[in-house]
Amino acid sequence: MNVKERVRDSTIGRSIFRIPERVTERDRAAGHWASFLMHLYPVKVRRVELTFKYSAFLGVASLVLFGSLLVSGIFLMFFYVPSPANAYGNIQAIQTEVPFGQYLRNVHRWSAHLMVLAVAAHMARVFYRGAYKSPKEFNWVIGVLLLVVTLLLSFTGYLLPWDQLAYWAVTVGTAMASYVPIVGDQVRDLLLGGPTVGSATLLRFYVLHVAVLPVALVALVTAHLWRWRKDSMLTTDEIGDPDEPVAKLQPGLPMTEPANGEPIVLDGKRVLGVVPGKPAAGDRKELSDEDPVMVWPHLLVRHAVAALAVLFVVLLIALTFDAPLKEIANPTDTPNPEKAPWYFAALQELLAHFHPLVAGVLVPGAIVMGLMALPYMDRNPRFGPEFRRIARITFTIFMVIWIILTLIGFAFRGPSWSWVWPWEEWHGEL
Numbered sequence: 371m372n373v374k375e376r377v378r379d380s381t382i383g384r385s386i387f388r389i390p391e392r393v394t395e396r397d398r399a400a401g402h403w404a405s406f407l408m409h410l411y412p413v414k415v416r417r418v419e420l421t422f423k424y425s426a427f428l429g430v431a432s433l434v435l436f437g438s439l440l441v442s443g444i445f446l447m448f449f450y451v452p453s454p455a456n457a458y459g460n461i462q463a464i465q466t467e468v469p470f471g472q473y474l475r476n477v478h479r480w481s482a483h484l485m486v487l488a489v490a491a492h493m494a495r496v497f498y499r500g501a502y503k504s505p506k507e508f509n510w511v512i513g514v515l516l517l518v519v520t521l522l523l524s525f526t527g528y529l530l531p532w533d534q535l536a537y538w539a540v541t542v543g544t545a546m547a548s549y550v551p552i553v554g555d556q557v558r559d560l561l562l563g564g565p566t567v568g569s570a571t572l573l574r575f576y577v578l579h580v581a582v583l584p585v586a587l588v589a590l591v592t593a594h595l596w597r598w599r600k601d602s603m604l605t606t607d608e609i610g611d612p613d614e615p616v617a618k619l620q621p622g623l624p625m626t627e628p629a630n631g632e633p634i635v636l637d638g639k640r641v642l643g644v645v646p647g648k649p650a651a652g653d654r655k656e657l658s659d660e661d662p663v664m665v666w667p668h669l670l671v672r673h674a675v676a677a678l679a680v681l682f683v684v685l686l687i688a689l690t691f692d693a694p695l696k697e698i699a700n701p702t703d704t705p706n707p708e709k710a711p712w713y714f715a716a717l718q719e720l721l722a723h724f725h726p727l728v729a730g731v732l733v734p735g736a737i738v739m740g741l742m743a744l745p746y747m748d749r750n751p752r753f754g755p756e757f758r759r760i761a762r763i764t765f766t767i768f769m770v771i772w773i774i775l776t777l778i779g780f781a782f783r784g785p786s787w788s789w790v791w792p793w794e795e796w797h798g799e800l
């Protein structure tokens with residue numbers, strides 16, 4: 371008997387561990403299904419999903435950052451009243467009087483910026499892997515909605531400190547809404563609750579930020595993860611001969627079916643599962659990337675390490691840099707330049723060159739619609755990079771253009787949107 375077995379077998383051990391030790395895969399799968407938290411995960415994933423290269427754990431990072439935002443956001447809510455008379459003073463009090471207030475405000479602010487980055491990077495990783503292809507098309511669409519909600523969450527939160535940075539960033543951001551054809555002014559009035567950013571705007575943004583958008587995000591993430599869980603065994607990244615027919619993978623096949631969809635047949639009868647025996651030591655075969663492995667412990671341990679790493683980075687940034695707080699919002703003192711938050715800097719840069727209808731409405735509309743339509747337009751069934759040159763090059767060109775425009779708008783624009791260098795005083799604030 372080894373130490374573990376002795377502990378389990380002792381009087382105290384038996385009082386703690388009611389369930390007999392799970393040895394076979396079938397036993398372990400039953401344990402997985404019996405646990406609420408584990409049940410959120412599939413029982414098995416393809417071995418390749420364990421690698422950093424596969425997902426860079428960016429979906430998990432997005433989820434952890436959202437968790438960090440929820441916890442720090444609830445803390446901030448205890449000390450914040452969304453009215454122009456109180457908001458700014460509340461934030462000052464959080465920073466100076468509330469124990470750990472400054473620190474938790476930092477955690478909230480930096481987690482928000484990091485979440486925008488993580489979600490965008492997760493989308494790019496999923497794209498390059500071709501993981502939006504059948505049968506995951508709709509999960510990609512849910513993902514695009516998640517990206518939009520994440521941006522809106524960040525943007526509505528931006529106004530809440532009610533300082534000059536917040537006030538003018540939101541003035542610029544909401545001005546674009548008025549260029550929506552026909553209903554533009556109504557959309558803007560609906561967002562602002564009046565002709566300019568004021569007390570009604572602050573209350574609306576607050577309700578959107580702490581109730582409507584988080585609930586929408588939780589609902590969408592739940593659907594997203596549920597579909598990921600159901601589909602997790604269904605993609606093959608195999609790079610095959612382009613003339614070979616691609617194995618059609620269907621949702622709902624039991625996990626014991628081989629990847630080509632042919633049922634396992636024993637003595638002429640179709641069987642649903644195979645109970646694996648323990649192979650003799652010298653008999654173990656090398657696992658390929660496509661072989662299923664148990665999620666517990668292999669994937670869960672990696673996800674836990676990724677989650678801790680993300681939290682560590684957030685804590686470190688929050689200890690090093692304080693979230694900005696400028697002077698109190700002053701509607702009569704327009705800063706020059708007025709800058710939108712960095713994730714809208716590319717759109718603001720486009721506004722300087724094109725009609726607002728094009729830059730503020732048609733371009734963002736086309737980007738969101740184009741992303742949603744992508745899995746239905748790209749009918750190439752292959753996953754391997756060599757079969758997806760055009761898709762990958764097109765996506766990369768768009769991303770590089772967007773990053774350059776963001777950098778220009780954020781760091782290289784000064785008074786009246788003239789060109790300046792980043793070390794001059796006008797660069798954007800986070």
Ligand code: HEM
Nearest residue numbers: 425428429430432433489493496501509510513514516517
């Ligand atoms: C709040 C935002 C998001 C969260 C919390 C989130 C979370 C996750 C998680 C935890 C996974 C499984 C593990 C992984 O692949 O990393 C996943 C998979 C996936 N995500 Fe997201 N995601 C978000 C946004 C997005 C966006 C913006 C897209 C694309 C537009 C997207 C598309 C996908 C797809 C297609 C999968 C399945 C990948 C596969 O099975 O290979 N997600 N997501």
